[in-house]
Amino acid sequence: MALQINATNPEHPALLLELPWHLPLEDWPQEYLVPLPRGISRHVVRYARAGDEVIAVKELAQRPALREYELLRDLDRLGIPAVDPLAVVTGRTEPGGEPLESVLVTRHLGGSMPYRSMFETTLRPATMHRLMDALAVLLVRLHLAGFAWGDCSLSNTLFRRDAGAYAAYLVDAETGDLHPELSPGQREYDLDLARVNISGELLDLEASGALHPSVDPIEFGTEICARYQSLWQELTRTSVYPAGKYHYIERRIRRLNDLGFDVAEMQIEHASNGDTVTFVPKVVDAGHHQRQLLRLTGLDAEENQARRLLNDLESWMATQDDYAPGDPLGARPEVLAHRWVREVFRPTVRSVPPDLRGPMDAAEIYHELLEHRWYMSERAQHDIGLDTAVEDYVRTILPRARTTLQPTED
Numbered sequence: 255m256a257l258q259i260n261a262t263n264p265e266h267p268a269l270l271l272e273l274p275w276h277l278p279l280e281d282w283p284q285e286y287l288v289p290l291p292r293g294i295s296r297h298v299v300r301y302a303r304a305g306d307e308v309i310a311v312k313e314l315a316q317r318p319a320l321r322e323y324e325l326l327r328d329l330d331r332l333g334i335p336a337v338d339p340l341a342v343v344t345g346r347t348e349p350g351g352e353p354l355e356s357v358l359v360t361r362h363l364g365g366s367m368p369y370r371s372m373f374e375t376t377l378r379p380a381t382m383h384r385l386m387d388a389l390a391v392l393l394v395r396l397h398l399a400g401f402a403w404g405d406c407s408l409s410n411t412l413f414r415r416d417a418g419a420y421a422a423y424l425v426d427a428e429t430g431d432l433h434p435e436l437s438p439g440q441r442e443y444d445l446d447l448a449r450v451n452i453s454g455e456l457l458d459l460e461a462s463g464a465l466h467p468s469v470d471p472i473e474f475g476t477e478i479c480a481r482y483q484s485l486w487q488e489l490t491r492t493s494v495y496p497a498g499k500y501h502y503i504e505r506r507i508r509r510l511n512d513l514g515f516d517v518a519e520m521q522i523e524h525a526s527n528g529d530t531v532t533f534v535p536k537v538v539d540a541g542h543h544q545r546q547l548l549r550l551t552g553l554d555a556e557e558n559q560a561r562r563l564l565n566d567l568e569s570w571m572a573t574q575d576d577y578a579p580g581d582p583l584g585a586r587p588e589v590l591a592h593r594w595v596r597e598v599f600r601p602t603v604r605s606v607p608p609d610l611r612g613p614m615d616a617a618e619i620y621h622e623l624l625e626h627r628w629y630m631s632e633r634a635q636h637d638i639g640l641d642t643a644v645e646d647y648v649r650t651i652l653p654r655a656r657t658t659l660q661p662t663e664d
C-alpha cells in the first residue's frame with residue numbers, strides 16, 4: 255500500500271513528506287524532533303518540525319486515527335478549544351515492506367503544558383482550583399455542542415495561560431462522540447468519568463509526592479463536578495421574571511458574559527404571572543461582537559461596548575411581535591436591528607444635548623447610558639427604564655464629567 259497523506263491544508267503534505275515515515279515513531283532520529291514536555295499516553299507521541307511549525311505526531315491504528323482526525327475537525331468547526339488536526343498518514347511501511355501503524359498529526363499547541371509538568375513544582379491549591387475551573391468550562395462547552403468526551407482527564411487536557419487565568423484545550427478526542435444534543439444521562443456519565451479519572455490522576459501525584467499536602471484528591475474530583483453543575487445550571491436554566499422586568503434579564507446576561515459566554519438566542523414567553531425566559535448560550539471569539547454589531551446595524555464600536563449594545567438589541571428584539579428566530583416567516587434580524595436603530599438607538603442618543611457630548615461618538619454615548627441605567631437599576635433593585643437613566647445622566651453625570659475634563663483656570 256502506498257504512503258498516503260490526508261491533510262486539511264494543501265501546503266502541509268509537501269512539508270510532511272520530508273519526515274521519515276518509513277521508521278517507527280520511536281526510532282525517529284533526533285534531528286527531526288523537538289524536545290518539549292509530553293503527557294502520559296498509551297500511544298507513542300513525538301513532536302517534530304514541519305517547516306515553521308511544530309507538530310505532534312501520534313502513532314495509532316488507521317481507523318481510530320481517521321476517526322479522531324474527523325472528530326477534531328468537527329470540534330474545530332464548532333469553535334471548541336482543542337488541538338488542530340493537520341493530517342492523517344496511512345500506508346506506512348518499513349524499507350523491508352513491514353507495515354507500520356498510521357499516524358495522526360496535530361499542530362503543537364503553543365504555550366501549553368501537560369498537567370504533569372505543571373505539577374513538577376508543587377502547585378498551590380489556588381492554582382489547582384483555577385485549573386479545575388478551566389476544565390469545567392471546557393467540559394460544559396463540549397456538552398453544549400453535543401460532544402460526549404468519553405475520557406475526560408487531566409492527561410487528555412492541555413492548559414494554557416489566559417490573561418491571569420487558565421484555558422483548557424482538549425487533546426485526545428479518540429473516545430469522543432458527537433450528537434445533535436446530549437441527554438442528562440449522557441452528560442452525567444461523562445462527568446462521572448471525569449471525576450474518577452481526575453481523582454485517580456491526583457492520587458498518583460500524591461503517591462509520587464507532587465501534590466500539595468492540603469489537597470485531597472477525592473475532594474478535587476467532586477469539586478470539578480460541582481463547578482460543572484453550577485456552570486451548566488447558570489447557562490441553561492429557564493428563568494421566570496416578573497412581567498416586563500428587563501433588569502432581571504440583563505443581570506442574567508451579564509453573569510453569562512462574565513463567565514465567558516454569550517447569548518446566541520433568547521426566547522421570551524409572556525404569561526400573566528411573569529415572563530419565562532430561555533437562553534441559548536454560546537461561546538464567542540474575540541472581536542465577535544464588534545463584527546456582528548457592524549453587520550447588523552452599521553455601528554462601529556469597541557468590543558465591550560458592542561457586546562452591551564447587542565445585548566440591548568437582543569432583549570429589545572425579543573419583545574417585538576414579528577421576532578421569530580429560525581422561522582422563515584419572522585422578521586430578519588437585520589430588519590429588526592434597523593428598526594431598533596431608528597426607534598430606540600437614535601432617539602436615545604439625540605436626547606443627550608450635542609454640546610454636552612464632548613468627544614463621545616453615538617455608540618459610546620449609548621453604551622454609557624446603558625451602563626448608567628444598569629447602575630441605577632442595581633441601586634433601586636428594579637429596572638428604572640432608559641428614559642429615567644437618560645434624564646439622570648444628562649442632569650447629574652455629564653456636567654460633572656465636563657468640569658473634570660476642562661483645564662483648571664489657575
Ligand SMILES: Nc1ncnc2c1ncn2[C@@H]1O[C@H](COP(=O)(O)OP(=O)(O)OP(=O)(O)O)[C@@H](O)[C@H]1O
Nearest residue numbers: 292293295296297299310337360361362363368426
Ligand atoms: N497537538 C498537541 N500539542 C501539544 N501536546 C500534545 C499534542 N498532541 C499530543 N500532545 C501530548 O501528547 C500526550 C498524549 O496524547 P494523547 O492523549 O492524544 O495520546 P493517547 O495515547 O491517545 O492517550 P491515552 O493514553 O489517553 O489514550 C498529551 O497528553 C499531550 O501532552
Ligand SMILES: [Mg+2]
Nearest residue numbers: 295409410426
Ligand atoms: Mg490521552
